[in-house]
Amino acid sequence: MDLNDLIFAIEMIGTVAFAFSGTMVAIEQKLDLFGVIVLSIVTAVGGGLIRDLILGIHPPFMFQNSVYAKVSAVVAIVTFFVIYRNTSFMKSRYMALYTSIMNLFDAIGLAAFTVIGINTACNAGFEANTFLLIAVGMITGCGGGMVRDMMAGITPAIFRKHIYACASFAGALICVYLRPVSVSLSVILGAVCIVLIRYLAAKYRWNLPRVPKEVS
Secondary structure, three states: OOHHHHHHHHHHHHHHHHHHHHHHHHHHOOOOHHHHHHHHHHHHHHHHHHHHHHHOOOOOHHHHOOHHHHHHHHHHHHHHHHHHHOHHHHOHHHHHHHHHHHHHHHHHHHHHHHHHHHHHHHHHHHOOOHHHHHHHHHHHHHHHHHHHHHHOOOOOHHHOOOOHHHHHHHHHHHHHHHOOOOHHHHHHHHHHHHHHHHHHHHHHOOOOOOOOOOOO
C-alpha cells in the first residue's frame, strides 16, 4: 500500500468512526432522521472544513469530493434504522457497551483526523511550520466533535473528560517529529498513540484537574 492509499484508508476509517459517533449523539438527543444525518456529516467533516479554511484551501475538500459526506449519510441512515427497529439498544442494560463503543469510535476518529490534518497541512506547503502543523492536526481531530456537541446542545467532550485534546496533541507531536524519518511510520505511530491514550484514559478514568463544586 502506497502513502496515498494509506491516507485514503485512514480518512475512510475516521469518517465512518466520527459519522457513527455523531449519529449516536443525535439519536441520544432525540433528533429526527434529518437531524441525525446532519449531525453525522458535521461530525465527520467539521474538523476538516475548519482546517481547510485555516489553510486557505478553497473550496474545502468536503466540497471537492462528496464521498465523505455520502459515507457519513449512509452510516447515519443505517444506524438510525437499526436503532429505530431495536430501541432496546438504548436501554440502561446496554449503556456500558454503548459507552465503550462510543469511546472507541471517538478515539479512532480523533486519531485518524489528527494525522490527516497534519498531512494535509504539509501538502499545502506548511511543512516547516511545526506550530501550525500541530494546531491544524488537533483542530482537524477535535473540531468535528466540538461542533457536534455544540449543535446537540451539550458541553463539548473535549472540555470535560478523558484527556481528549491532550491525546490529539501527543499524537500530533509524534506525527510531526517522526515525519522526516518516514511519513508512513509517523502517520501510523501518531494514530496508534492517540488511540492508546484515549483507551487508557477511558479505562482508568483519567481526567485533567478541575475546580470542585462547593459542597453546600
